[in-house]
Amino acid sequence: MKEITIALIGNPNVGKTSFFNALTGSHQYVANWPGVTVEKKTGFFKWKDYNVKVVDLPGIYTLNARSIDERIARDFLINERPDLVFNVVDGTNLKRNLYLTIQVIETGVKTILILNQMDEVKNLDIKIDTRELSKRLGIPVIETIATKSVDIDSIMRSALADSSRQIRYEIYPKExxxxxxxxxxxxxxxxxxxxxxxxxxxxxxxxxxxxxxxLVQNRLVVPQEKDVSLKIAKARYDFIDSVVKQIEQRPKEIWTITDALDHVFTHKILGIPIFISIMWMIFEFTFSISTPFSDLLSTGFSDLGNYAHSIPGWAGSLIGDGLISGVGSVLTFVPLIFFLFFSMGILEDSGYMSRAAFLIDRLMHRFKLSGRAFIPLLLGFGCNASAIMTTRTLEGEKERLISILINPFTTCSARLPIYAVISAAFFGAFGGFAIFSIYMISIAVALSMAIIFNFIMKNKETTPLIIEMPRYKTPTAKGLAIYTWSRGKHFLKKAGGIILGATVVVWLLSNLPFNAPIQDSLAAQMGKAIAPIFKPLGFDWHVTLALIFGGIAKEVTVTTLGTFANGNLEQFLGTILNPVSAYALMLFALLYIPCVATQATMKMETGSYKWPIFSVVWSLSLAYAVTFLFEKIAYLVI
Structure with missing residues (x-):
């Protein structure tokens, strides 16, 4: 079998991910680029006697590397020299896309233009002469609709065909x-x-x-000409304008569904209330539809635990009370996690997420937070550690540091099991609203911390958010499945690693010395020793110990409580908390220390231990103060 490497490159929101999924299907994995903390997506497929490796490069607008994403794309093309480059472009917006195309062609790597979203081109009554476009660029041009189907055989035959006879029109003037x-x-x-x-x-x-x-290190004699870089850019844009005028015909005025929806969804008054309403509906949907599945899993783990208790000796206790009750208490909420990511996938694939970024950006500037910092903040709802890694795309050092410090206040998916089990135990039909309120508080706290940190660090740097507004489209089942699985599987991996290990430790501590009642165990002694500190918050030693272990990974909070629950966590919570202290626990879990992985990422990204330590002290103090005030006010009102 012959080996081929194909690089996918294109602007953001051109359908590159859909094209990547169509080529590789489930045969893909995510890792980090060597030396940087940015995700690298690689996939594989077989065609005839070829093993094809596909590398999905970050979505960029130019190869003039000012950000880490642009540097990754440029370095891969220049240093790795893939066999082919598939440049995916949005057929409805050639003017914007072709600038990158010209730069990619100039790298000398064989380039194929993937003219995507041709269904939208047709819907908008746009006519494109792809044969003439191919002649003018000197590269093959292939029409696709990546969200529906991709003819891999036709694409590969065109890509591997001899393109030496292609005609290329001159871009730059003679001088x-x-x-x-x-x-x-x-x-x-x-x-x-x-x-x-x-x-x-x-x-x-x-x-x-x-x-x-x-690279040249002053070894070359480079003619010095005034404003030459502007002349080069102007020549490219002039060429693009000329090409588009020759090969494209479109109606003079087009009022599209996207225009109509944006008139409402990005409205300066209605936009934010609509965004909040959509988020509320997502949490209601997620909580309601996942509950039957979670109940089914809970029943299954309970039955398994009862069966395990029939095993004599300590083994039965370890398996029943430790592994099944502890890990099972977290795995019960796998449906909730997956349905949440499924809902977020709909927002992202439909094109609404970019509008949400635009709306929140306008709000964030009022809180003196740079617009470009919104993306890491948004990603924090998935995982704070990976979101902090993306701050490398921010240019100002103070801006980047502030973005790192506020990110743990966005409530990651690892905290969702805590909210879910408490909401189910205490808030019943209002469980979805309780979780939604925590997410809204999370955003408010993060923005408030941005104001404080900007003031402390005397940061005056502001960078506008430049984000693509794609057309609205219907998400595909395949795309949603890949999106949901690629994000949800990390939760399952944690359950098999950190959570499993922590469960065994908690079980040992709660059973040593052997044959002693749990109230006299090492775990109880640890919890009771620290419990007086948390007593003003209404937390007993069980909750105190759970929060201590939750500092490792937030899911372990639920695991620890599940170890004490005898197979019925909701009932157990009712004996140690009331509705006020239960919501207070949700608040505390939201605000208190970042998990170990997030702290390690902070250290790696800032190059110093002082910022993770600062983050731990600051967030723990904030969590205590906010929770204490909430309880005092709540009891006064009640």
Whole structure:
């Protein structure tokens, strides 16, 4: 079998992920790029006698690497030299997409233009002469509708066909081409630079690209011409305008469904209430539809636990009270986690999430938080550790540090089992609203902390949020399945690793010394020793111990309580909490210390232990103060 590597590159929201999923299906995995904490998606498929590896590069607008995403894409094309590049573009917006296309072609890697979303092109009554577009760019052009079906056989045959007869129209004026040729010849004659594509390197050096200048290290004589980088950019845009005028016809005025929906969803007055309503509906839907599945799992784990208790000796207790009751108390909420990610997937695939970012960005600027910091904040609802990694795309150091410090206040999915079990035990039909309120408080606290940290650090840096507004579209079942599984599986992996290990530790502590009642166990002694600190919050030693272990991973809070619950966690919670202290526990779990993984990521991203330590002290103090005030006010009102 022959090996081929294909790189997928394109602007954000052009359907690149859908195209990647269509090519690779379930044969894909996510890792980190070497040396950086940015996710790398790789997939595989077989075609005839080829084993094809597909690398999904980050969505970018240019190869002029100013952000880490742009640097990753450029480095992969220049250093890894894939066999093919599939440049996925939005067929309804060629003017915006083709700038990156020109830059990719200049790297010298064989490029195929994937003209995607052709169903939308047809719906908008846009006519595109793809044959003429292919001639003018000098590369094959393939029409696709990635969300519906992809003809892999046709794509691969076109991609591997000899394209040497393609016609390429000149982009740059003669004076620029003369400069490029002169510098390119010098590059080809330099042994240290021969491995790089000479035309790309020549253009990049002349543009003033810092990476390219670092490669040549002043060994070349580069003609100095005023505003040459602006001339290069203007030549590209002029070429694009000329191409689009020749190959595209569109109605003079188009009022689309997207325009109509945006008139409502991004309205300066209605937009935020609509966003809050949609989030409320998601939590109501998630909580309501997942409850029967969670109840079924709970019954199953309870029956398993009862069966395990029939095993004589300590083994039965470990399996029944420890593993099944502890891990099972967390796994019971797997349906809730997966339905939440499924709902979020609908928002993202439909195109609404970009509108939400736009709406919240406008609000965030009032809280003196940079708009670009919203994306890591949004990702924090999945996992704080991975969200903090994405702050590397932020330019200002103070802005980036503030974004790191406020991220743990966005409530990650690991805390959802805590909210779910408490809501089910105490709030019944209002459980979904209780969880929704915690998420809203999470956003309010994060924004408030941004104001405080901006003031403390005297940060005046502000960067506008530049985000793509894709057209609304119907999410596909396959895309939603891949999205939900790729995010939900991390929860299952935790259950088999950290949570399982913590469960065994909690069981040992609660059973040592052996044959002693649990009130006299090491776990009880630990909890009771620290419990006086948390007594003003209405938490007994069980909750205190659970919160201590929850510092490792938030799910372990539920696991620890489940170890004491004798197979019925909701009933057990009713004996140690009341509705006020139960909601107070939800608040405390939201605000108190970041998990170990998040602390480690903070240290890695800031290069210092002081910021994780600061985060732990600050968040723990805040959690205590907020929870204490809530309880005092709640009891006064009640």
């Amino acid at each position: 620029l081409e003369d400069i490029f040729s002169s510098v390119s010849r010098e590059i080809q004659n330099d042994e240290n630079l021969k491995k790089y594509p000479s035309r790309w390197l020549a253009i990049s050096v002349i543009e003033g690209d810092n990476f390219a200048k670092g």
